Amino acid sequence: MIEYVKGELTELTPTSAVVECSGVGYGLSISLNTFSALQGKPDCKLYVHEAIRDDAYQLFGFFDKEERELFLLLNSVSGVGGNTARMILSALSPAELVDAIGTENVKILQTVKGIGKKTAERLIVYLKDKVKSTSIVVDGKLTLGQADPAGRIVFDEAISALTMLGFAPAPTRKVVQDLLKEDPAYTIEQVVKFALKRL
Known part of the structure; x- marks a missing residue:
């Protein structure tokens, strides 16, 4: 079983990545969340799930566990x-x-x-x-939405504003989420302002 692949990121599209390890290129199917996390990285480590069927063998890659x-x-x-x-x-x-x-x-x-x-x-x-x-849940990444309704409003409104400005939803969500993890007290205006610098 392949746990992860680590090496040079030789190809990257919104749906796939090729990681070269010791001269072998592994083609992995990825999500947009992983695609966004890999942007601009020459090397990477992707956690792997192997999908083995009678008619196909497919590797799915994930930026985190x-x-x-x-x-x-x-x-x-x-x-x-x-x-x-x-x-x-x-x-x-x-x-x-x-x-x-x-x-x-x-x-x-x-x-x-x-x-x-x-x-x-x-x-x-x-x-x-x-x-x-x-x-x-254990890592506390759900404080938006369950324990903090106000934080959920900031999260939703910031994403809505950035989407209207033309930014893609998947990377926008990740940036807004990261900002609110850094400081849950940010206002909508602050989140949008800081997000514009990162997107």
Whole structure:
């Protein structure tokens, strides 16, 4: 089993990355969250999930273990395959996804391409209890949205403003999330101002 690959990042697209290790190039399918995290990096370390079927052998790469953990949880739900799980993780950050499942927010899940109401409800039913034990919750990354409604408002409004300014949703979410982790007391204006410097 491959735990991770570490080496030179030789190719990068929004859906795939090629990492060269000891002269071998590993092609990995990635999410937009991982793509954003890899921007501008000459070398990288990606955690791996191997999907082995009779007709295909596919490697999925993740910038951190938390995203891989969520991918495996999503993949365990009936009707959600590897590519659908990757699509969900491209549309929502790991913290947003856990927040949506934990608060039973069907509408947020339905914003993901290919996810209808029934699938969104199935994800919530199967994963609500499981996501509570993920390291994402343990690490306190869910303070936006559950413990702090005011922080959730700042988070949502800042993303809305930046999206209207033309920035892509996935990297915008990550930057806003990072800023609010640094200082949960930031106002919407401060978050937008600092985010503009990082995007």
